[in-house]
Amino acid sequence: MDAPQHRPRIDAPGTLAQKLVARACGNDRVTPGQIVSCRVDLAMFHDSSGPRRLQPLLAELGAQIWDKDKVVLVIDHYVPEADDESRRIVRIARDWAAEQRLPHVYDSLGICHVVVPQHGHLVPGMFCVGGDSHSPTGGAFGAYMFGIGATEMLGVMVTGEIWLKVPETIFMQWDGRLADGVSAKDMMLAMLGRHGMNGGAYQAVEFCGAAVSALPMQERMTLSNMSAELGAQVGLVAPDATTQAWLAAHGAPDADVAPWHSDAGAPGTRHVHDAASLAPQVALPHSPANARGVDELDATRIDIAYIGACTGAKLDDLRAAARVLAGRHVAAGVQLLVAPASVRDAADAEGEGVLRTLRDAGATLLPSACGACAGYGSRIPEGSTVISSTARNFKGRMGAATARIYLGSPYTVAASALRGVISDAREVLA
Amino acid sequence: MTAVKRPAGRVWKLPGDVDTDQLAPGETMKHGIDVTARHCLQALRPDFAAGVRAGDVLVAGPNFGIGSSREQAASVLVHLGVAAVIAPSFGGLYFRNAFNVGLLLLTCARAAEIADGESVSFDARAARVRRADGRALPCEPVPGFLLDRVDAGGLLPQLKRRLSKETR
Numbered sequence: 001m002d003a004p005q006h007r008p009r010i011d012a013p014g015t016l017a018q019k020l021v022a023r024a025c026g027n028d029r030v031t032p033g034q035i036v037s038c039r040v041d042l043a044m045f046h047d048s049s050g051p052r053r054l055q056p057l058l059a060e061l062g063a064q065i066w067d068k069d070k071v072v073l074v075i076d077h078y079v080p081e082a083d084d085e086s087r088r089i090v091r092i093a094r095d096w097a098a099e100q101r102l103p104h105v106y107d108s109l110g111i112c113h114v115v116v117p118q119h120g121h122l123v124p125g126m127f128c129v130g131g132d133s134h135s136p137t138g139g140a141f142g143a144y145m146f147g148i149g150a151t152e153m154l155g156v157m158v159t160g161e162i163w164l165k166v167p168e169t170i171f172m173q174w175d176g177r178l179a180d181g182v183s184a185k186d187m188m189l190a191m192l193g194r195h196g197m198n199g200g201a202y203q204a205v206e207f208c209g210a211a212v213s214a215l216p217m218q219e220r221m222t223l224s225n226m227s228a229e230l231g232a233q234v235g236l237v238a239p240d241a242t243t244q245a246w247l248a249a250h251g252a253p254d255a256d257v258a259p260w261h262s263d264a265g266a267p268g269t270r271h272v273h274d275a276a277s278l279a280p281q282v283a284l285p286h287s288p289a290n291a292r293g294v295d296e297l298d299a300t301r302i303d304i305a306y307i308g309a310c311t312g313a314k315l316d317d318l319r320a321a322a323r324v325l326a327g328r329h330v331a332a333g334v335q336l337l338v339a340p341a342s343v344r345d346a347a348d349a350e351g352e353g354v355l356r357t358l359r360d361a362g363a364t365l366l367p368s369a370c371g372a373c374a375g376y377g378s379r380i381p382e383g384s385t386v387i388s389s390t391a392r393n394f395k396g397r398m399g400a401a402t403a404r405i406y407l408g409s410p411y412t413v414a415a416s417a418l419r420g421v422i423s424d425a426r427e428v429l430a
Numbered sequence: 431m432t433a434v435k436r437p438a439g440r441v442w443k444l445p446g447d448v449d450t451d452q453l454a455p456g457e458t459m460k461h462g463i464d465v466t467a468r469h470c471l472q473a474l475r476p477d478f479a480a481g482v483r484a485g486d487v488l489v490a491g492p493n494f495g496i497g498s499s500r501e502q503a504a505s506v507l508v509h510l511g512v513a514a515v516i517a518p519s520f521g522g523l524y525f526r527n528a529f530n531v532g533l534l535l536l537t538c539a540r541a542a543e544i545a546d547g548e549s550v551s552f553d554a555r556a557a558r559v560r561r562a563d564g565r566a567l568p569c570e571p572v573p574g575f576l577l578d579r580v581d582a583g584g585l586l587p588q589l590k591r592r593l594s595k596e597t598r
Contacts, residue, residue, distance in 0.1 A: 035573060048459070049499065049500070057586065060586075060590075061586075061589055061590060061593055062593065063589075063593055078460070085460040085461065086460065089460060131499065132499055133497065133498045133499035133523055135499075146523075147499040147523050148499065148523070148526060148527075149499055149500070149501030149504070149523070149526065149527035149530060149531075150501055151501055151527070151530040151531055151584065151585050151586060152501075152526060152527065152530045152585065154585070154586065154589065155530075155585050155589060158589055158593070163575075196493075197447065197493060197496050198492065198493040198496060198519060198521065200522075201519075201522075202521075202522025202523075202525070228523075231493070231496060231521060231522060232522075233522055233523075287447065374456050374498075375456040375457055392451075392497065394449050394451045394452070394497065395451075395452075395473060396451060396455060396456070396457075396473070397451055397456065399456065399457055401473070
């Protein structure tokens with residue numbers, strides 16, 4: 001993907017979000033509340049939100065895709081195909097990709113939000129849309145990226161443009177340093193507990209402070225990913241040397257990070273959080289905002305421990321689980337399921353011995369796809385109690401209306417698998 | 431009467447935090463809108479999918495439509511004939527999706543005052559909901575281009591018109 005060219009000149013202190021939107025709409029400055037039309041640098045969609053909806057609508061309109069080089073299709077929701085309906089949906093996606101000669105297609109290689117940056121499609125400064133609510137994941141790279149529905153995606157496919165109400169910025173500042181065994185997922189669950197599922201009010205959230213700067217790239221992705229649960233339009237992290245190094249290793253060398261940060265004194269609301277005192281967090285059924293410290297929970301027996309999804313099964317997540325489980329075995333009666341977020345993460349984890357550690361501990365490895373997280377493919381059994389590293393625990397989310405789903409970090413899921421009750425990984429790691 | 435200015439519709443009252451997975455359950459998503467419609471809100475209001483009539487209005491608590499980007503969560507209500515959803519706040523992504531598929535949303539801080547089963551009318555261009563007893567509740571104004579979109583039946587008919595103009 002081409003690096004963004006136009007650089008807005010902003011004379012007053014501006015936020016990262018304002019600078020990104022100003023660039024995309026071709027203005028030198030934008031004001032929160034203003035409605036602007038933005039040029040889209042990249043549009044991503046998957047087999048569920050994309051071709052099966054877009055193909056008939058584009059045909060009905062007799063319209064063409066505005067710029068195929070700016071489109072990325074990831075087949076991740078209905079693979080591996082479990083039944084005839086799934087086969088039909090995936091076949092539509094594959095046929096349409098071939099017929100349209102789409103240049104960027106990732107089929108059964110993992111979950112879109114992880115696969116797209118892993119193939120160098122995102123660089124700081126870009127303005128992107130995705131046909132999936134967890135699209136704010138791209139904000140971890142300093143790109144303005146948000147989720148839209150299929151009809152709006154059709155509009156983007158035809159025009160290459162989208163309207164936007166310029167957001168206010170909510171700075172989520174994290175001071176201090178996380179304890180060992182505490183991770184980005186815990187930060188996010190704590191923010192959800194404190195600010196609620198619409199605390200982001202569809203504005204721009206920017207994660208900042210020493211604890212955020214210290215996070216590796218994939219942990220920043222976890223924060224940005226769950227900006228969706230916070231109800232923010234985007235969840236941004238100002239790109240830095242960590243971003244540059246990661247991008248250079250993933251097909252996007254020489255990323256320019258210099259322009260993409262909030263100025264000192266930029267307008268916005270600021271919430272300050274303390275990383276050092278943060279305990280591992282668990283969200284109780286049936287809301288991600290139903291979060292509390294793991295030490296505040298009554299003894300909770302689990303049947304299934306699930307490490308999966310774009311939120312919680314990237315390489316860093318798998319490493320965290322392996323640290324807890326190394327040389328140990330999951331409790332009798334507990335099923336540990338691991339669905340790595342991408343084929344590349346799975347291969348890297350295999351190379352490092354991480355997957356072997358997990359298998360030796362009794363884990364069952366599942367395909368790199370959305371799987372049970374959204375109840376699309378494999379499902380969690382009715383009546384079960386689950387601790388999961390995924391993003392959502394709405395009633396019925398994982399395909400079983402009577403399942404009780406708790407959310408936690410990969411550390412917490414692994415420690416809980418080990419003991420058979422929801423547990424504090426810090427006790428295992430100590 | 432237009433899509434954004436309607437006479438009285440019967441109210442279905444819902445709690446806060448109604449998420450997209452309750453409006454369009456994940457396991458129904460592969461079967462198409464007819465099946466999704468039969469299961470719409472089944473966990474909250476089992477009487478809703480079978481009992482809803484064209485022109486009815488949903489009145490909900492805060493954060494209506496939080497969750498997934500699946501726009502079936504909005505189009506299912508259009509499919510069932512719902513005229514509008516009135517709530518103190520909406521999920522941002524849901525807000526965009528609703529107008530794109532032609533569903534009117536009215537942000538009304540005092541939505542909780544409206545009772546289940548009551549009849550309400552609304553005029554979105556005047557940013558007002560009127561209760562059965564004649565009392566008016568103010569709403570946040572919706573940008574005109576979004577109300578035009580609802581009146582047009584959604585983004586798709588608008589795109590059709592735009593493309594047919596371009597090719598003429």
